[in-house]
Amino acid sequence: MEHGSFTDNSAATFSLTDEDHTIANTVRFTLNQDPRVTFCGYSIPHPSEARVNIRVQTTGDPAREVLKDACQNLMLMCRHVRCTFDKAVEDFKASNAVKAMKIDSQDSSGDDSEESE
Amino acid sequence: VRLNEDDMEFDMIGIDAAIANSFRRILIAELPTMAIEKVLIANNTSIIQDEVLAHRLGLVPIRVDPRLFDYLSENDQPNEKNTVVFKLHVQCKRGSPRITVKSDALKWLPNGSELVKETRNATSDSSSKPETYTYFGCSQETIPEFVKNPIIPKYPDIIVAKLGPGQEIELEAHAVKGIGKTHAKWSPVATAWYRMLPEVVLLEDIEDDLAEELKSKCPVNVFDIEDLGKGRRRATVARPRACTLCRECIRGDDWEKRVALRRVKDHFIFTIESTGALPPEVLFTEAVKILEDKCERVITELS
Numbered sequence: 548m549e550h551g552s553f554t555d556n557s558a559a560t561f562s563l564t565d566e567d568h569t570i571a572n573t574v575r576f577t578l579n580q581d582p583r584v585t586f587c588g589y590s591i592p593h594p595s596e597a598r599v600n601i602r603v604q605t606t607g608d609p610a611r612e613v614l615k616d617a618c619q620n621l622m623l624m625c626r627h628v629r630c631t632f633d634k635a636v637e638d639f640k641a642s643n644a645v646k647a648m649k650i651d652s653q654d655s656s657g658d659d660s661e662e663s664e
Numbered sequence: 665v666r667l668n669e670d671d672m673e674f675d676m677i678g679i680d681a682a683i684a685n686s687f688r689r690i691l692i693a694e695l696p697t698m699a700i701e702k703v704l705i706a707n708n709t710s711i712i713q714d715e716v717l718a719h720r721l722g723l724v725p726i727r728v729d730p731r732l733f734d735y736l737s738e739n740d741q742p743n744e745k746n747t748v749v750f751k752l753h754v755q756c757k758r759g760s761p762r763i764t765v766k767s768d769a770l771k772w773l774p775n776g777s778e779l780v781k782e783t784r785n786a787t788s789d790s791s792s793k794p795e796t797y798t799y800f801g802c803s804q805e806t807i808p809e810f811v812k813n814p815i816i817p818k819y820p821d822i823i824v825a826k827l828g829p830g831q832e833i834e835l836e837a838h839a840v841k842g843i844g845k846t847h848a849k850w851s852p853v854a855t856a857w858y859r860m861l862p863e864v865v866l867l868e869d870i871e872d873d874l875a876e877e878l879k880s881k882c883p884v885n886v887f888d889i890e891d892l893g894k895g896r897r898r899a900t901v902a903r904p905r906a907c908t909l910c911r912e913c914i915r916g917d918d919w920e921k922r923v924a925l926r927r928v929k930d931h932f933i934f935t936i937e938s939t940g941a942l943p944p945e946v947l948f949t950e951a952v953k954i955l956e957d958k959c960e961r962v963i964t965e966l967s
Contacts, residue, residue, distance in 0.1 A: 563962065569689040570958045576682035615966050618959045624683070625956040628676075629949055635674070636945045639667055 559610035561601045567591070571599040577617040577624075583608050671937040672944040675861075677930060684858055684932045690951040691856040693844040696730045697941050698748060699723075700837040700849075704779055707834040712825045720824055721752075721837050722849045724767050725939040727818040728839075730852075731950075736840045742777075748815055748839040749773045756827040763827045768820030770837070779836050818940030852947055854937040861931040862907040865924040866899065875899035878923070884908060905933070 563571075571589040578587040578601075586604040603610040666673040676684065703718040710717075728748060736746040750770040756763045825833060844851035864886060878899050879887045888902035909925060936944040 561966075563965075566958075569686050569694070570955070570962070572682045573686045573955070574959075574962070576680055611966055615963055618963045618966075622956050622959045622963075625952050625959070628679070628683075629952045632674075632945075632948060632952070636667070643667070 556609040556611075557607050558604040559602075561603070561610075561614060563599045563601065565597050566599045567597060568599075571601060573621060574601060574614075574617060577621045578603060578614070580620075581613060581617055583613055667945065669943060670940060671935065672948075673933065673935045676858075676932045676934060679930060679932065681929075681932075684934070686955055687934075687948070687951050688856050688858060690954050691853050691936060691947060692851055694954055695852045695947060695950055696735075696841050696843050697850045697852040697939075698726050698728050698730050698733060698839045698841055699847075700726070700750065700839045701842070702838040702840075703835055704777075704838070705835040706779065707832055710825055710827050710831045710833055717825055717833070717835075721770075722847075724770070724822055724824070725818045725941060726815065726839055727813075727940055728815045730841050730941060733841050735842075742838060742840075744776065746840060747776075749777050750837040750839065751778065751835075752824075752837065753832075753834045754825075754827060755832040756829050758830045760829060762829070764823055765825040765827060765833065766820060767817040767822035767824055769824070770817055772815045773836075774814075777836060777838070852939060852941050853944075854939050856934070856936045858932045858934045860927040860929070861933060862904055862909050863926045863928045864901045864904050864907055865926065866901065866922060867924055868922050869898060871898050874922075882907075883910060 568591070571591070575587055575589050578584050583605045584603060585606055587602060589599055589601045591599055601614070603614055605613050700718075700721045703714075703721055705714050705718075708714055708717065712720075726748070733748075734746045736742060740746065749772070751773050752765070752770050754763065754765050754769055827833065842850035875887075875889055875897050879885070879889055884903075884906045886901060886903050886907045887899050889897045890900050891897055907925075909927075934948075936947060938944045938947055942950070
């Protein structure tokens with residue numbers, strides 16, 4: 548995974564190898580949420596080759612830092628999702644164990660995992 | 665909402681489509697599983713060709729936790745940390761009727777391969793035991809997780825082959841860890857999908873006869889009638905989740921002005937059906953972990 552940058556630090560194209568839409572779209576989304584970013588997008592030069600180009604243009608901050616922050620935000624989001632999901636599964640199993648005594652089976656409260664952005 | 669041993673349905677609210685799609689892609693393609701990769705055939709006199717039999721064996725799901733194993737790469741030797749060995753030996757005697765070989769005929773060999781490799785050493789009798797195709801340091805039975813749960817195929821009634829009288833199959837199958845990207849046999853989910861919650865909005869108050877008509881139109885009974893008192897009735901949306909967006913309720917003359925069908929942009933209803941190696945909630949947790957690991961890889965490459 549390399550990156551290619553220009554003389555001006557606030558705009559850069561990062562080229563990641565061995566990646567595809569799975570991470571590129573998610574990183575692009577988190578970059579969009581960042582107010583310092585003026586433009587961000589990703590492209591896949593050729594579908595047979597596992598390479599992704601992510602373009603970031605910012606309002607002055609070095610693009611590298613912004614990308615790093617976006618990835619860290621994404622990691623925090625993932626952790627939050629995981630915690631909420633685990634808790635919800637536990638609650639569901641607990642409430643189901645109680646319901647197993649009764650005959651009817653209804654929808655229990657939906658397992659929600661909420662996020663704040 | 666629903667959680668069984670094999671499948672699960674849950675709601676995710678507040679997340680974005682990009683992340684939901686990433687989870688779905690990782691669940692299908694990048695969660696590791698164990699599947700049969702190498703099949704060493706000693707004898708196959710059945711009508712099923714070798715390669716077809718090997719292909720079918722590869723697709724059989726195996727009930728073993730892939731997190732306990734390591735990947736096997738080209739230069740490694742197959743040992744107890746990265747291979748699971750199965751044996752299949754079925755014979756149909758002359759004069760007896762045809763047999764169907766089902767997946768429960770696969771027997772787990774915790775001590776490794778039993779097929780002997782042919783070595784051309786001059787010192788062929790100096791080794792105390794013959795060399796086989798795997799190098800198991802210790803028996804896999806000693807690993808605590810396997811003491812009570814022997815490794816077997818998840819579904820014992822998968823038909824693998826059929827034998828006529830006098831035909832025999834004797835083979836050894838090695839299962840290794842892999843991900844769905846390389847071959848679909850390593851995908852841990854039968855499938856995984858999500859849909860967005862439908863939102864049905866009544867733009868005007870719909871009363872009396874129109875309400876009855878609306879309620880009878882919907883094939884899944886999304887609407888309900890509530891009484892307002894004074895003998896008037898009004899239609900309400902009772903079960904938006906069940907709506908299949910068939911648009912039956914806006915067919916007809918003026919209905920488009922009264923009912924709006926939309927999707928809630930950030931409410932996803934995920935359904936995960938596992939093939940059995942891991943329970944579905946564990947699968948989802950692993951998928952989230954894998955996304956985190958990918959991010960971390962990008963971060964470390966950047967700095």
